[in-house]
Amino acid sequence: MKLFNSSSFVKLSIMASKPQQLRPLAGTSRAKRERTITSNSSVSESAESNPMKDAFAKYANYLNDLNDKRERVVKASRDVTMNSKKVIFQVHRIGKQNKDEVLEKAEKDLAVVRDQYVSRLAKELQGTDFWRLRQAYSPGVQEYIEAVTLFNFCKAGTLLDLDGVNAALRPLSNPSMEPLQINIIDYVLGLADLTGELMRLAIGRISDGEVDFAKKICTFVREIYRELTLLAPVMYDSSDMKTKMDTMLQSLMKIEKACFSVHVRGSEYIPPLGSADARFPLLGEDDIER
Structure with a gap:
């Protein structure tokens, strides 16, 4: 015997699929339950929320200050980069006749870069964690390393080491705070860029006849x-250094090729008749008259 017919079974299925709400009886109303907080719970809740709120506010202020400092550091780094390039362009004007004049002018320009622009960068970074802002100031520091080492090579013929660079930067910072010191990574990356400028300098000196200097x-x-x-395989910025090492090798090959070409052409060179070259005494004027 069937308990439900087909129509009643369909109605029950529809009712089961939809949640039913009970309607209040006539004359009654559903009162909302009021949420009450005791005085003890309010005190404990405020005591727990205030330290978290203060900590979050302090952290937000720290991030805002860090972003503002990063903007200032980026601007100072750009100024260091631009003015360091001017020193490099000045050094490239060096020649046999104007060497002392060019180096004197370059030394003055380098002092301006250090005392005005690197000094501003040092004041922003002193007493802080340099590594947090390294990506902001690293390009300017590398360009400064490139300029100061190029100048030192043209003047003294030697490489200015990292201790010598940092010794010149110590007076720029407040002695009571941790001074800005260039790290070994930025110094090595700056040296890698130096070889490109030395390649340009060597090609220019060869064209002016200064083969020995080249x-x-x-x-x-x-x-x-x-x-x-x-050193490159164990560096922190190994990817960046690998690219610079490839560029450095290309610069070295260009210098070697230029020097070799001059040497070969020089060995095949025969001076004109009547010249006073000691390597060809039979071509001299005295020998011809005899």
């Missing part, structure tokens, strides 16, 4: 490349 540059760049080849 050979000196070639030896200097070869030594830098050999030393950095041992």
Whole structure:
């Protein structure tokens, strides 16, 4: 015997699929339950929420200050980069006749970069965690390393080490706070860029007939490349350094090719008749008259 017919079964299925709400009886109303908080719970809740709120506010202020400082550091780094490039362009004007004049002018420009622009960068970074803002100031520091080492090579013929660079920067910071010191990573990356400027300088000196100076540059760049080849695999910025090492090798090959070409052409060179070249005494005027 069937308990339900087909129509009643359909109605029950529809009712089961839809949640039913009970309607209040006539004359009654559903009163909302009031939420009450005791005095003890309010005190404990406020005591727990205030420290978290203060901590969040302090952290938000810290992030805002850090972003503002990063903006100032980026601006100072750009100024260091721009004015360091001016020193590099000044050094490239060096020649046999104006060497002392060019180096004197470059030294003054380098002092301006250090005392005005690097000093501003040092004041922003002193007493802080340098690594948090390293990506902001690293390009300017690398360009400064490139300028100061290029100038030192043209003046003294040697490489200015990291201790010498940092010694010149210590007076720029407040002695009572931790001074800005350039790290080894930025110094090595700056040296990698230096080889490109030395390549341009060597090509320019060869065109002016200063072959010996170009050979000196070639030896200097070869030594830098050999030393950095041992250091590059263990550096923190290995990817960036790998790209610069490839560029450095190309610069070294260009210098070697230019010096070799001059050497070969020089060995095949025969001076004109009547010249006073000691290597060809039979071509001299005295020998012809005899």
